[in-house]
Each structure stands twice: as C-alpha cells, then as structure tokens.
Amino acid sequence: MNASSSSVETPSGKGANDENFPVGSFLLPKRLRPHVAVYYAFARAIDDIADNPDLSADDKVERLEAMDLALIAESGVGDPAFDKAHQLRHSLLETGVDFAHARDLVSAFKQDAVKNRYANWTELIDYCNRSAAPVGRYLLELHDEDKAAFAWSDPLCNALQVLNHLQDCADDYRQLDRVYLPGDWMAEEGVSVEDLAQPASSQPLLRVIQRCVRHTRLLMADARLLPRNLYSPRLTMETAVIVRIASALTNKLSNKDPIAERVELSKPEFILCGIRGVLFGMMT
Numbered sequence: 675m676n677a678s679s680s681s682v683e684t685p686s687g688k689g690a691n692d693e694n695f696p697v698g699s700f701l702l703p704k705r706l707r708p709h710v711a712v713y714y715a716f717a718r719a720i721d722d723i724a725d726n727p728d729l730s731a732d733d734k735v736e737r738l739e740a741m742d743l744a745l746i747a748e749s750g751v752g753d754p755a756f757d758k759a760h761q762l763r764h765s766l767l768e769t770g771v772d773f774a775h776a777r778d779l780v781s782a783f784k785q786d787a788v789k790n791r792y793a794n795w796t797e798l799i800d801y802c803n804r805s806a807a808p809v810g811r812y813l814l815e816l817h818d819e820d821k822a823a824f825a826w827s828d829p830l831c832n833a834l835q836v837l838n839h840l841q842d843c844a845d846d847y848r849q850l851d852r853v854y855l856p857g858d859w860m861a862e863e864g865v866s867v868e869d870l871a872q873p874a875s876s877q878p879l880l881r882v883i884q885r886c887v888r889h890t891r892l893l894m895a896d897a898r899l900l901p902r903n904l905y906s907p908r909l910t911m912e913t914a915v916i917v918r919i920a921s922a923l924t925n926k927l928s929n930k931d932p933i934a935e936r937v938e939l940s941k942p943e944f945i946l947c948g949i950r951g952v953l954f955g956m957m958t
Contacts (some may be wrong), residue, residue: 682741709816723737743881807828820903841937918951
C-alpha cells in the first residue's frame, strides 16, 4: 500500500445509526458532541479496514499501522487519507484525553486482521478490553469523570461487544471466517465452526450461545452501577439509556436464536429504553 494514497480507508457505509447504542446523542453536552463524532469517525474507519473481506491480512495491518502513525505523529499532513486520524489527534490534544483510548482500538483491529478464533472467554474479554472498553474510557475522560468508573464502564462496553458478536456470529463466520464464540465451550458441546453456516442453531450450538449470554449477564451486574457513580447529569442519562439497551438485548438473546434470525430491539423497545434511561438520570 502506498502510504500517501487517498484510499487507505475502506468505508463500509455503516454509521452511528447502525450501532446498538446511541453515539454522541443529544443527551451529551453540546460542546462535547463534535469530539465524540471525531472519535467515532476514526473508530469506524479503522473497524471498516479490519472488516473488509477483500483485503489481505497484511494489507489490513499496514493500513491500520499507517492510521496509528498518523494519529500519534501526525504523519502524512495534508493527505486526505489520514484526515480522520489527524482530526482525532487534534481533538485529543485539545481535550487532554489519553491517546490510549484510540490506539487500543487500533491494536484490537490489527488483531482482527490476523486472528479468527478465540480459545476461551478470557481471550475474548482481552480482545473486548481493547476493542470496546476504550470507548467508555474515552467518554469518561472527556467528561472529566473519575477513572475509578472504568470498573463499571469496562463491563458495559464489553457486554455490548459480546452482544454484537452474538448478533453477527453467522455473518462473521460466513463473510470473514471469524468466530468469537469461545473455542473451549464449543469443544465441550461438540460444536464445530461449520455449524454457524447452518440455517438455525443446533441444540449444542445454542447452549454455547446461551453460555455467552449468561456470562454477559455477569458483566451487566457490574455495568448497572455505572450511571449511579457519575458526576455529569447528561452522561448519567446517556449511560443509563445504554445500560437499559444492553439489558433488553441480553434478555432478547436469551430467548432467540441469532443464527436463525436477526435478534435486535424494535424501534418501540429502543425508545422505551431511552425514556426509562433519561428518567433514571433525571432522578439520580
């Protein structure tokens, strides 16, 4: 790849509206929303590179490393290929937020480029700690919250990541040959990755999925403490909404087969989570 090329990014067309949770919503302080938008744009750009099925692993890693270098060293100044990295660099310098919350994402997506299987739940959570937890940490630092709250934001973000993996487990396998289900749990049930290509889950595969759901519930037990331990009223409302979305989606996945159908919240369910989260935040 030519580092000066304007085609470093490989846009998928996905945006904030495609996420399970509100990104930079009106609940956040107006002055901070542009910074959140810049962070999300960078995260989306590097995620799209990692998920592009037409790129080789080496090409993905090279592109991601170029974006990382542009972020930390402002290389390629004037090259539109790295606009999102440069914009985030300036935002992080202006706000004083740790660069680690962007660079950890790069680390995770570089791993996505070369690693397609996870041996156990511990390996999966290590990945989530770099692919999801940094988002919550970024928001907390941006709002000048106590870093002690990472103890609750990490489980929330990791739970959202696992839920997303479960929603997309069939597509991830078919399109990217990527499987996030813990390999040891699959082996215990006699499940093979090829089972993910079937039109519906077998009972053993469904037991693996439900085991992931149960472990997600454990993450959510800690995550529910997050809105109660924040200072910013607006961030409290935002996180309370996200907690309710994650809880509702966890409940839905406990009763559905994500191989047989797309498991997601309906618009009314999403709105109800929003109303309940906002009310909680207003009363806290």
